[in-house]
Amino acid sequence: MRSFDMESEKLEMFEVGPCKDSYEMGFLIGQRFSQRIxxxxxxxxxxxxxxxxxxxxxxxxxxxxxxxxxxxSKFPMYWDELLGTSVGSGVPLLDILLINFKKEILAFVPKEGVKSLQDDSSNECSDVLLVAESMAIAAHNEDANVSLVGHTYIIKGILPDGMFFVGYTYAGELPSSAFAFNSNGLVFTLNAVPPAEDEIVGGGIGRNFISRHILEAQGIDDAINRIRSSEVSVGHSYNLIELNTHRIVNVETASKKRISIHEVGETPFFHANMYRHLHISQAQDESSISRLKRANVMTKTTREDFLSILGDADNEKYPIYMTGPLLHTLCTAVIDLDEQTLSIIEGNPKKEEASFVFSLSSMNLINDNLV
Structure with a gap:
């Protein structure tokens, strides 16, 4: 467990709130991480x-x-949060909006001349999930374009009613488009998915806004209702984890309010960046096909097995653990439902120790849940 100074461009946590309004929360985050944004x-x-x-x-x-x-119109508070982030950081509002709505906009950008960049934009993140008597665990690789290495932080946001959330956050974006937990005992991780072009609807609700919304959910059912209530442009995959019921569900969404829910049980469930159970037309992602194929043949009995899967680079072209040249695994999050911890590992999870370990069993403690 450690924190880093800004000069090192390493991961650090910032506690913010309670604030008088959403704008102030965004402003303080923007101000604190101005240089990083x-x-x-x-x-x-x-x-x-x-x-x-x-x-x-x-x-x-x-x-x-x-x-x-x-x-x-749908989420004025989160919009105000982005306005505050822009002013606090000194970064133009349009840039803040463009990076927050990246997925909703990229689908409509002409592909000519930008194919290599376009192709790498959706191959992000791998998860392996299990709920069994011997072990209940969710392990997640956070993958992104290499330009985002060193441009993340952890936000602990305390709301006026005393509830709090902790989210791994991309600089300038709403918490969290990656993984997070809240004081209601809800944890989530996210996977991008690539619907076919004719499945995408312009002008829908952004996935960053939806994940910010479920940060405040009471539990899995509330989170699913929040996901259902938004008309999205593209699609997304949510791994929802509820501590008090020992449940993990994978929720896949697409435009036109389409949704599919898979309850994770004793059969290990691997999710990369393709739909597994929502039946829609989707782009074929060779990286996801390769990662799924590799994960399927690997042992999944112990926590160490799960870390070995997420640290695997056996396939040089399409590794599960990514080190460039276009995509990089920024960190690995491990949610242990039995120990009730969330660990963040920077570096290959097969080799590295956790940088942060959060206790999820003492949610009533507002200021001290880092162990």
Missing amino acids: KNRVAGDTILQNQLRPFAQTPQSESLLKHLFDNNQ
């Missing part, structure tokens, strides 16, 4: 080469207006 924006190749140029074209105007208006 600026560095992320300056080096984000997808923002620089695709999102910004597209935002300057006439054909983007109606899409962006529809997208921004719908999300601001």
